[in-house]
Amino acid sequence: MPVTYRIDRELNRILTRCTGETVLKEVLGHFAELEADPDCPPHADVLLDLRDITNLPNVGQIRAAAERAGDASRKVGFGACAIVVGTEAWFGMARVFEAFTEAHFERSSVFRSIEAAEVWLDGGRTH
Numbered sequence: 001m002p003v004t005y006r007i008d009r010e011l012n013r014i015l016t017r018c019t020g021e022t023v024l025k026e027v028l029g030h031f032a033e034l035e036a037d038p039d040c041p042p043h044a045d046v047l048l049d050l051r052d053i054t055n056l057p058n059v060g061q062i063r064a065a066a067e068r069a070g071d072a073s074r075k076v077g078f079g080a081c082a083i084v085v086g087t088e089a090w091f092g093m094a095r096v097f098e099a100f101t102e103a104h105f106e107r108s109s110v111f112r113s114i115e116a117a118e119v120w121l122d123g124g125r126t127h
Contacts, residue, residue: 012041013047021053050086066097
């Protein structure tokens with residue numbers, strides 16, 4: 001499954017991972033699944049791991065995903081969003097997503113490692 005997630009209740013965090021050839025339909029479906037999940041908290045931070053995606057979306061697809069995130073934010077209540085990428089191209093696309101979702105997250109940033117993203121989400125605390 002290209003888009004998977006788990007909810008970490010202790011950290012109040014949604015850990016979403018995209019792998020392989022991930023297409024827009026699967027990303028949009030993820031938001032529907034998250035909205036319907038009875039275990040989804042009413043407010044949570046997001047750690048979005050994009051390191052293992054093998055394709056790169058276009059700006060229109062990023063915009064569509066961002067708009068769908070905005071719709072989901074009315075039910076889920078997103079806090080901070082840390083986006084972890086593995087390539088320069090994805091760093092740029094993640095920055096575009098960050099710009100498109102600015103109104104839907106309390107804060108967001110793009111990282112090159114899970115560890116840096118977790119420290120940022122934890123407010124600088126180390127685990």
